[in-house]
Amino acid sequence: MLKCEQECVSFLGSVQLVRIFKVQPIDLTDELNSMEESKETQNHISQRFNAELRALHHQVLGMGGLVEEQLSNAIVALTNQDEQLARRVYTSDYKVNALEVLIDDECTRILVRRQPTASDLRLVMSVIKIINDLERIGDESERIARMALQVHSDPKARFFSLIQHLGGHVQQMVHDALDSFARLDVDTALQVIREDRKVNDEYESIVRQLITYMMEDSRTIPTVINILWVARSLERIGDHARNVCEYLIYYVKGQDIRHTSMQNIEEQAKSG
Amino acid sequence: MLKCEQECVSFLGSVQLVRIFKVQPIDLTDELNSMEESKETQNHISQRFNAELRALHHQVLGMGGLVEEQLSNAIVALTNQDEQLARRVYTSDYKVNALEVLIDDECTRILVRRQPTASDLRLVMSVIKIINDLERIGDESERIARMALQVHSDPKARFFSLIQHLGGHVQQMVHDALDSFARLDVDTALQVIREDRKVNDEYESIVRQLITYMMEDSRTIPTVINILWVARSLERIGDHARNVCEYLIYYVKGQDIRHTSMQNIEEQAKSG
Numbered sequence: 034m035l036k037c038e039q040e041c042v043s044f045l046g047s048v049q050l051v052r053i054f055k056v057q058p059i060d061l062t063d064e065l066n067s068m069e070e071s072k073e074t075q076n077h078i079s080q081r082f083n084a085e086l087r088a089l090h091h092q093v094l095g096m097g098g099l100v101e102e103q104l105s106n107a108i109v110a111l112t113n114q115d116e117q118l119a120r121r122v123y124t125s126d127y128k129v130n131a132l133e134v135l136i137d138d139e140c141t142r143i144l145v146r147r148q149p150t151a152s153d154l155r156l157v158m159s160v161i162k163i164i165n166d167l168e169r170i171g172d173e174s175e176r177i178a179r180m181a182l183q184v185h186s187d188p189k190a191r192f193f194s195l196i197q198h199l200g201g202h203v204q205q206m207v208h209d210a211l212d213s214f215a216r217l218d219v220d221t222a223l224q225v226i227r228e229d230r231k232v233n234d235e236y237e238s239i240v241r242q243l244i245t246y247m248m249e250d251s252r253t254i255p256t257v258i259n260i261l262w263v264a265r266s267l268e269r270i271g272d273h274a275r276n277v278c279e280y281l282i283y284y285v286k287g288q289d290i291r292h293t294s295m296q297n298i299e300e301q302a303k304s305g
Numbered sequence: 306m307l308k309c310e311q312e313c314v315s316f317l318g319s320v321q322l323v324r325i326f327k328v329q330p331i332d333l334t335d336e337l338n339s340m341e342e343s344k345e346t347q348n349h350i351s352q353r354f355n356a357e358l359r360a361l362h363h364q365v366l367g368m369g370g371l372v373e374e375q376l377s378n379a380i381v382a383l384t385n386q387d388e389q390l391a392r393r394v395y396t397s398d399y400k401v402n403a404l405e406v407l408i409d410d411e412c413t414r415i416l417v418r419r420q421p422t423a424s425d426l427r428l429v430m431s432v433i434k435i436i437n438d439l440e441r442i443g444d445e446s447e448r449i450a451r452m453a454l455q456v457h458s459d460p461k462a463r464f465f466s467l468i469q470h471l472g473g474h475v476q477q478m479v480h481d482a483l484d485s486f487a488r489l490d491v492d493t494a495l496q497v498i499r500e501d502r503k504v505n506d507e508y509e510s511i512v513r514q515l516i517t518y519m520m521e522d523s524r525t526i527p528t529v530i531n532i533l534w535v536a537r538s539l540e541r542i543g544d545h546a547r548n549v550c551e552y553l554i555y556y557v558k559g560q561d562i563r564h565t566s567m568q569n570i571e572e573q574a575k576s577g
Contacts, residue, residue: 144416154416165437251520258533265537289406289409291406292403292405292406
C-alpha cells in the first residue's frame with residue numbers, strides 16, 4: 034500500500050471516528066426522540082385500546098341492566114296483572130335487540146382495528162357470546178310480558194303467583210351473573226352456575242304441581258298452560274345466566290368450561 | 306485541504322462509486338429474489354389461509370350433518386317409540402358439544418394467526434354464531450330423545466304422531482339452512498326464513514289442538530304435556546335454523562338482518 038493510500042485509510046478511519054463521536058450522538062438523540070415518540074404513540078394506542086375495551090365492558094353492563102329491568106317488569110306485570118307494564122316490556126324489546134347489534138359491530142371493529150390477542154381477544158369473544166345470551170333473556174322476558182297481556186283479565190291468573198318464587202330466584206341469578214361480569218369475579222360466577230341446578234329442580238317441581246291442578250280441574254287448563262310457558266321461560270333464563278358465567282370464566286381464566294360437570298368446573302377454576 | 310486529503314476524498318468517492326456500480330447490482334438481484342420469495346411466501350400464506358377457511362366451512366357442515374342426524378333420530382325414536390334409538394341420541398349429544406368447542410377454538414386460532422378482515426372476518430364471526438345455534442338444535446334434539454325415553458311404553462304415545470308433520474317441516478328447515486350455508490345460497494336462506502313463520506303458525510295450531518284433547522279427557526294430560534314440550538322444542542329448532550340463515554346472509558351480503566321485518570330482509574338481500 035502506498036503511503037498516500039495508508040494516509041487515506043487512516044483519514045477514512047478518522048472520518049468514521051468523527052462520524053461515530055460527532056455525528057452519531059446527534060443521530061442517537063433523534064433516534065431516542067423518535068423511539069420516545071413511538072413509545073408515546075404506542076402508549077396512546079394502548080391507552081385508546083384499553084379505553085375501547087373498558088367501553089365495551091361498560092356497554093355489555095348497560096345492555097345487562099336493560100335486560101334485568103325487562104325481566105323484572107315482565108314478572109311484576111304478570112303477577113300483578115298490570116297490562117300497562119306488560120305493554121311497556123313488549124314495546125321495549127327493540128332496545129335490547131339494537132344494543133346487541135351495536136355491541137356486535139363494536140366487537141367486529143375492535144377485531145379489525147386492534148387485532149387483539151390473549152385476554153383482550155378472550156374479552157371480545159366472550160362479549161360476542163354474552164350479548165347473544167342477554168338478547169335471549171330479553172326475548173324470554175318479552176314472551177312473559179306477552180303472556181301477561183293475554184291473561185291480564187283472567188280471574189284464574191292468581192295461579193301466576195306460583196311462579197313468583199322461581200321468578201325471584203332466576204332474577205337473582207341474572208343479577209349475580211352480571212355482577213360477576215362487572216367485577217370479573219369467578220367465585221360469584223361459580224355460585225350462579227351452582228344455582229342453575231336448583232332452578233331446574235324448582236321448575237320440575239312446579240311442572241308436576243301444575244299437572245296436578247289441571248287433572249283436578251280441567252277448566253284451569255288454558256291458564257295453567259300459560260303458567261307452564263312462563264315457568265319454561267324462567268328456566269331458560271337461568272340457563273342463559275349460567276352461560277354468561279361460563280363465558281366470564283373463559284375470559285378471566287382462559288378455560289372453556291362449557292359442557293363440563295360441576296366438579297370439573299370447580300377444579301378447573303381453582304387450578305387456573 | 307491537503308493534497309493527500311483531496312486524494313483521500315477522491316478515493317473515498319471512488320470506493321462509494323465502486324459500491325454503487327459493482328456491489329449494488331448484486332444486492333438488487335438479491336432484493337428481487339427476496340421480493341419473489343416474499344411474494345411466494347405470501348402466496349403460500351394466502352393459500353394456507355384459504356385452506357384453513359375452507360376447512361372451517363367444512364367443519365361447520367360436518368357439525369351440521371351430525372345435528373341433522375340427531376334431530377332425525379330423535380323424531381323417529383319418539384314417533385316409533387324406539388327406546389334404543391332415543392338412547393343413542395341421548396348418549397351422542399357430547400359429540401355435538403365437542404365439535405362446538407373444537408370449531409370455536411379453531412375460530413380463535415384463525416383470529417390470532419391470520420387477523421382476518423372483510424368477508425374472511427365475517428365468515429369467522431358467522432361460524433362462531435352458527436355453531437352456537439347448531440349446538441342448541443342438538444340440545445333440543447336431546448330433549449326430544451329424553452321425552453321419547455320417558456314415553457316409550459306409554460300407550461297414549463300415539464299422540465306423538467301429531468307432531469310428525471311439524472317435525473318433518475322443521476327437519477327440512479334445518480336441512481335447507483345447512484344447504485344454503487354449504488352453497489352460500491342467499492335465496493334458499495331467505496326461503497328458510499319465510500318458512501319459520503309457517504312453522505310458528507303450525508306450532509300454535511298444535512298447541513290449541515292439544516289443549517282441547519286435555520280438556521276433553523284429563524287422563525291424557527301427562528302425555529299431552531310431553532307432546533307440548535316436543536312441539537315447543539321443534540318450534541325453537543325452527544328459530545335456530547332461521548338464525549343460521551341470518552348469519553349466512555350476513556357473511557355473504559355483509560348485512561346484519563337480525564331483528565328485521567321479512568319485507569326489509571328481502572329488500573336488503575336484493576340490494577346487497
